[in-house]
Amino acid sequence: MGQNSRVSFDRRAVLRDSLSVSLPVGTYGAAFGAASVAAGFSVIQTCALSLLLFSGASQFAVVGVMAAGGSALSAIATGGLLGIRNGLYALRMAPILRFTGIKKFSAAQITIDESIGVALSQETRGESAMRFGFLSTGIGVFIFWNFFTLVGAVSASSIGNPSMWGLDAAVPAAFLGLLWPRLDSMKKKYAALASAILALGLTPFLPAGLPIIATVVIALFFGWRSR
Amino acid sequence: MNTLWIATIGASVLCYLLKLSGFLIPNSLLSNPVLVRINELIPVVLLSSLVSIQSLASKTEIVVDHRLGGVLAAFIALRLRASFPIMMIAAAITSAFIYRSGI
Incomplete structure (x- = not known):
């Protein structure tokens, strides 16, 4: 075990890193499962989102926009806009991962915040450690996230009125929790505040879902300027 | 096929293609x-507008209700450096x- 001469990194250390990320993140799947059912999605649709979409922020966005009365198109667009960063992660990691054929197509599905985060944190251990960290974290989150989604969805569907259990506040709370660690500069805080206000201001005038997408202009505005 | 399935499958296909x-x-x-x-800013603006819409909007109206109380509790929990599950429980x-108290 571990004596393979081609692999010189400590697999156990990488596995420990990936498990310490994938297990806690996976348990948040229960929050998604509950929120999705509270938003009106069936247990099967909820599990389909975790299996097929498999990107927390986009999944919450899809159920959030539908719960707010938005169209399917608004939900798909908002989920897609939040999914752009996964494509950019893949862009950055592709030269390191160097996957070919079918492996590339499966790796794409597990290209998420956590697998990329752990892979990048293994930089000092070398590229094979980064590849191993990417795979073990991606697969780990996939297993835990889908298991806990089912647990959350089934429990939520058996408790009746979601408001009685605070589940309708769980969706915006989850968004706030996902937003929080990203607010690492004053510029991002201003952008967040401006978009919260713009979305509310547009709410009476646009069909549900569109005010959320409209806030992309704030990302363009703040992103265009270098400071 | 109902709209929830269209949203589920459509968003899944689009997000997979973006990853790929x-x-x-x-x-x-x-x-x-x-x-x-x-x-870097796109997730910030979208998540922030989702917070405000989900806390205060109902279809195309602004409504102040129990949800806002839950989100304020989540905000306080995050300010106190609570973990994600604790923050969610505080909100709920x-x-x-x-x-329940019908305020």
Whole structure:
């Protein structure tokens, strides 16, 4: 075990890193499962989102926009806009991962915040450690996230009125929790505040879902300027 | 097929294609600093507008109700450096309490 001469990194250390990320993140799947059912999605649709979409922020966005009365198109667009960063992660990691054929197509599905985060944190251990960290974290989150989604969805569907259990506040709370660690500069805080206000201001005038997408202009505005 | 299935399958296909595109196209896009900055800001603006809409909007109306109480509890929990599950529980308990007491 571990004596393979081609692999010189400590697999156990990488596995420990990936498990310490994938297990806690996976348990948040229960929050998604509950929120999705509270938003009106069936247990099967909820599990389909975790299996097929498999990107927390986009999944919450899809159920959030539908719960707010938005169209399917608004939900798909908002989920897609939040999914752009996964494509950019893949862009950055592709030269390191160097996957070919079918492996590339499966790796794409597990290209998420956590697998990329752990892979990048293994930089000092070398590229094979980064590849191993990417795979073990991606697969780990996939297993835990889908298991806990089912647990959350089934429990939520058996408790009746979601408001009685605070589940309708769980969706915006989850968004706030996902937003929080990203607010690492004053510029991002201003952008967040401006978009919260713009979305509310547009709410009476646009069909549900569109005010959320409209806030992309704030990302363009703040992103265009270098400071 | 109902609209929830259309949203589920449509968003899944789109998000998968976005992930896959990164493996299929050359990575010269990353050298453009404006695109990198905009990409960092997109999750910030979308998540923030989702917070405000989900706390205060009902279809096309602004409504102040139990949900806002729950989100304020989540905000306080995050300010106190609570973990994600604790923050979610604080939001749910507060919102459920306000809803049940019929304030």
